[in-house]
Amino acid sequence: MTSVSLTVNGKAVTADVEPRTLLVQFLREGQRLTGTHVGCDTSQCGACVVHLDGEAVKACTTLAVQCDGRTVTTIEGLAAPGGTLHPMQAAFREHHGLQCGYCTPGMIMTAVDLVRRKGHHLDEATIRHELEGNICRCTGYHNIVKAIAAGAEAMAAEPVREAAE
Known part of the structure; x- marks a missing residue:
């Protein structure tokens, strides 16, 4: 297991993950942020796009360990506090x-x-x-x-x- 610390939707998160854990798995299974979808597992469909340090990445081909020390924004984090839509x-x-x-x-x-x-x-x-x-x-x-x-x-x-x- 490898420890990762990152900011997800403005919240500091630390977790132990297998080195092969994909960011999409980390978000959906570990953080219960299920707005990031798994569509193809091959980086073809874009259903899993999140922002990593403000840039779009496909979470199905990004390892969670690659995100250590970085900031991730999911669809759930795009809305303003209080639920006002982006x-x-x-x-x-x-x-x-x-x-x-x-x-x-x-x-x-x-x-x-x-x-x-x-x-x-x-x-x-x-x-x-x-x-x-x-x-x-x-x-x-x-x-x-x-x-x-x-x-x-x-x-x-x-x-x-x-x-x-």
């Missing part, structure tokens, strides 16, 4: 950027990172290109793209926030 979460709800919802947490985490990297004014081609690592089997992406564009604009009016503090 602007991207609100945009997905408002623009119906989901159907079954399984890919939605990963899509939202990817979208927030996309805005951080590319800015608040995103065109459809950029959004679609940036979503290539995320698979949705239900929606056809039209409403997801609309939601991301709206969420990006809404984020421009919000103060920068990563995890619930």
Whole structure:
């Protein structure tokens, strides 16, 4: 067993893990943060996307030991204290950027990172290109793209926030 200490959604966490423990297992099984989904276990679908030190990573191919001393934000940590949705979460709800919802947490985490990297004014081609690592089997992406564009604009009016503090 290896001891890891990290910050998850603004909370300090220390745990003993097997060196082979994936971050997605650590979050879902160890921390009971089940919003991070396991879709493919091969880094193809994006359902497991979380932020590691503010950048999107796929938790199904990231080891928990790699996160020692770092900060992880999951979909549960994106909302403000008190439950106010992050602007991207609100945009997905408002623009119906989901159907079954399984890919939605990963899509939202990817979208927030996309805005951080590319800015608040995103065109459809950029959004679609940036979503290539995320698979949705239900929606056809039209409403997801609309939601991301709206969420990006809404984020421009919000103060920068990563995890619930």
